[in-house]
Amino acid sequence: MDTFATYKARYGAPRIAQELNALGVDCSVNYVAHILKHNGIRARNGKAFKYSPNTEAMTGVADNLLKRRFNADGPNQKWTTDITYIWVRDRWLYLATVMDLYSRSIVGWALDTHMTEQLNTDALQMAFKRRAIENDLIIHSDRGVQYRSNRYQALIERHGCKLSMSRKGNCQIN
Structure with missing residues (x-):
């Protein structure tokens, strides 16, 4: 949860798993995704891209x-x-x-x-x-x-x- 907060709730399971593995904490993307889902946490991915003609x-x-x-x-x-x-x-x-x-x-x-x-x-x-x-x-x-x-x-x-x-x-x- 600290990694999630550190990156201002922008990181989802793949990036959190990558960061944790880099810090020496062995985990898989599925494991992190399960923990996030269990706690009702979702990454904020910003606004969707909206196409408007040039x-x-x-x-x-x-x-x-x-x-x-x-x-x-x-x-x-x-x-x-x-x-x-x-x-x-x-x-x-x-x-x-x-x-x-x-x-x-x-x-x-x-x-x-x-x-x-x-x-x-x-x-x-x-x-x-x-x-x-x-x-x-x-x-x-x-x-x-x-x-x-x-x-x-x-x-x-x-x-x-x-x-x-x-x-x-x-x-x-x-």
Whole structure:
């Protein structure tokens, strides 16, 4: 009981048994656990860990404007964008694409050895150059850090488009 008190009731049977054995008192974990239980003593283990999402992971997240409506009545109304990995010889390459949901054609793309916001902005800039866009074009992506970057979102805003992102945990729908 002295060892239990010495460690401010934080040590349970395994640690108490270890301390007692180090002091030369032969005992097993089960024996110490039995004594603690018999006397109604339990270790205080502090507060349980509570997960809360990192605030940085929620920065720059846009509403889901697309809401799984993946068809469009005409061109340049809804675009989706995503990144895929391609193994080439001895390394990964990253391909960012922008697809028009009306024609299902790729209207912009970029390929690089690094997955950065530059990769996404290059693909989007190609799409803007190749297409005459109208206001209210929805550009939909997952919540990846590249899509939440200020530079990427500013590019979309400068062109009068609306940013849309999948809801949490639904990155596969892009």
